[in-house]
Amino acid sequence: MLDLTHTTKEHDESRQGEALLLEQDPKISNGRKLYIESYGCQMNFSDSEIVASILLDKGFETTKNYQEADVVFINTCSIRENAEQRVRNRLKEFEAAKTRNPGMIVGVLGCMAERLKSKFLEEEKLVDVVVGPDAYRDLPNLIDKVDDGAKAVNVLLSREETYADINPVRLNSNGVTAFISIMRGCDNMCSFCVVPFTRGRERSRDPQSIVKEAQDLFNAGYKEVTLLGQNVDSYKHTAPVAEGETPGETVTFAKLLTMVAEVSPLLRVRFSTSHPKDITDEVLYAIASHENVCNYIHLPVQSGNSRVLELMNRTYDREWYMERVDAIRKIIPDCAISTDVITGFCTETEAEHQETLSMMDYVKYDFAYMFAYSERPGTLAAKRYEDDIPEDVKKRRLTEVINKQRDHSLYRYQHFIGKVCKVLIEGFSKRSEFDFCGRNDQNALVVFPIDPRYKQGDYVNVLVESCTSATLLGKIVD
Template identity: 70%
Template sequence: MLDQVTKVHDEQRQGEAFSSGEQESLLYSKKFYIESYGCAMNFNDSEIVASILNGEGFGATKEVEEASVILVNTCSIREKAEQTIRKRLTEFRKLKRSNPGMLVGVLGCMAERLKSKLLEEEKLVDLVIGPDAYRTLPALIAEAGTGQKSVNVMLSREETYGDISPVRLNSNGVTAFVSIMRGCNNMCTFCVVPFTRGRERSRDAYSIIREATDLFENGYREVTLLGQNVDSYYWTGKEEGSTGAEETVTFAQLLERVAQISPLLRVRFSTSHPKDITDEVLFTMAKYENICNYIHLPVQSGSTRILQLMNRTYTREWYMKRVDRIKEILPDCGLSTDIITGFCTETEEDHQDTLAIMRYAHYDLAYMYYYSERPGTLAARRYQDDIPEDVKKRRLAEVVELHRQQAQRSMQLDLGKTFKVLVEGTSKRSEADVFGRNDQNKVIIFPRDNHQKGDYVWVKVESCTSATLIGKVVMPEYAE
């Protein structure tokens, strides 16, 4: 767990290696090892990279010592994340001394931001590849193999990797991410993403439907549509080979098309920007039972003054009205958020505004950070990082404690309720139990019996912890 972030569940893991089956390893003469850090977009990018490398004769290995190429897909969102990755790269450099032919590469956001330092000053890596340059990875590996330092961090206004079928890494065979867009046009002053991932572009709607359909036909029962800001998805074009007129597809329309693949395919999405989520999206969610009632709606701060400094383009009152509208159209909707404490010039009054908006929205889940200045961002250029670290941490602790109380209360309100749950796997606590999530994204544990991954079952909640519901399966007649 990063010092600067408290995570209330482990849906987005902080470091994970790709582990493949023995049969796949036998098919390839060259092996690669990949670790991913940060957001779901990074994990999805690693799946794209794996597909590209498979096409060039590389197979995955879970044993780093066996790899001829080690790749680290990086995150720059927090200073601590970069420190963690640097430490890992140092460990790989030591390993490389006993394996002279081994190559170490950095992918993703840190690659674009720190290319010169990583290659020349610190000499930690042999190749550096930005988020829009993954197609050139095989050529860069070949170049690095000759002793040259290889770099491609060019950003693109067109690249979406829409034609590449991702290799599902560490897949449970039930849930999968589907990228619908790349980049971001929102210039939030604290955020490095627009500089590391480039401008926003939406993926061909037909390629998204094909990917989601293929997943369903291969046994997957849930897809999460991914984007830095999914609500601004906007694609104009026509299906390949079609002689008809071009069409325009909004996010609400895309969401509906994915939901129509099958009522057995659950649909989630992340992330929504409060300024862009529309009533059309909310009504589409209400229309389809298989679109989950769960929205990640980052607030960042409850203070209008701080929101303006962050360039979030909404006020505290506007955000609260969006929350009201969500709960009006989707009364049972789960709501999660991101919160930053200690942003530049934040006062105690600003901090109290954040606590107050948490009490208003009643978040089921929150990702909570204290502010970490990122070089190159607008905030780093415009404002002084003037809040002492001990104050940032104290305010974060107060945010965390309030959320802990709210999360506990949210779980307790579900006692006695019955939910439709998609079985995702075996519980970490007991082989006799399985787990899944309900519509609102809450994890539920219940006895295994004869239930298999991918089954839908109805579970009545009998007890809970602050992060997990515990229940038992009720008779199938309940669903009828």
């Protein structure tokens, strides 16, 4: 599960409701403008770049202003309970714009498509087109159908689609960091999660296409890539062979990490998300043996109690998770670890909640994405268990988790004070035009005064002088 919520602004990678803009114009314009607004996880933003690429080839241009768009898409997320209402409210704003521009096409993409297609299309008549995450190649055809006066839907899931041959258009790019999708779907049936139902079964992308995309990005000046998957550790690709031929080598995630890292020592490599049941020592050694593979692992725990983990169908227990943390600490001593935590899952007792807090004390995560359990329609938990923890108890437990994590983040960040970090300059600080910002190897946000000798995309050494629980503060040193 890639949902990243309830975190500080500096580490919030979910970028809820961000409009995406293509920087370059299409080669042959069809005179129509495209607006895409994305919600949710990094995978959704990566998908929006695929959508933009497909429609760019058909002559669309992009705009940041939906009021002037001919085609408006909202790329949806089903992880959080309030997501549906947020999307509905936004669609009503688009509906108002459509009264002033009757030719405007409004569509819903992504994870909400299957579940809400009838409601949005027929009952509320808020959209003209609904497209699931495996059907983006069909968008030009679907838009043509709407142009002809029909409603259009394609929410079919695929066992093969990876979009490996599509070169994503980098939207709102800083020209420094980029996402690379390495796989799609998920075979883990975590009882709280809708992803297997909205994104389908797991399939891994051809490793050569991944390496080529990384090489192309580096050649274009990018300095960091993040390999994306619902569970990157289960990445596995064996090249298809003709009948009677010997199967080729199976590329595991550890091997893929090495292949991408070898594109250039100047290209940083990150990845998200790992699953505790699948992350192997081989992956850890691949990280440790390549300086440009960042020492940072997002390892969702969800709960620190084995009974609750079993109800969540996480397929590991408390002891297994702690052993994986111990292995990370042994093989990559300075590795940062972040996590996801759910409070108030079905039947969770106070004592079991305390075990989550004690797990946090054991690991002392660098940061965490934390939220109270909200039942999602269609999930195994919704079918099997009663959502029986009162909201006030969920929120109180969440507050305790957040407070503890704030202390642990400060604890981890204080260890950087007085040390020099290698930082990739990503741009200017959101809070000050006189400061740069970037991230160190451990994915900590670092803010430091501008030095005219350096620019966006440069690596610099920063002496950390102070910190908050979310940011390191320092200055460039030679």
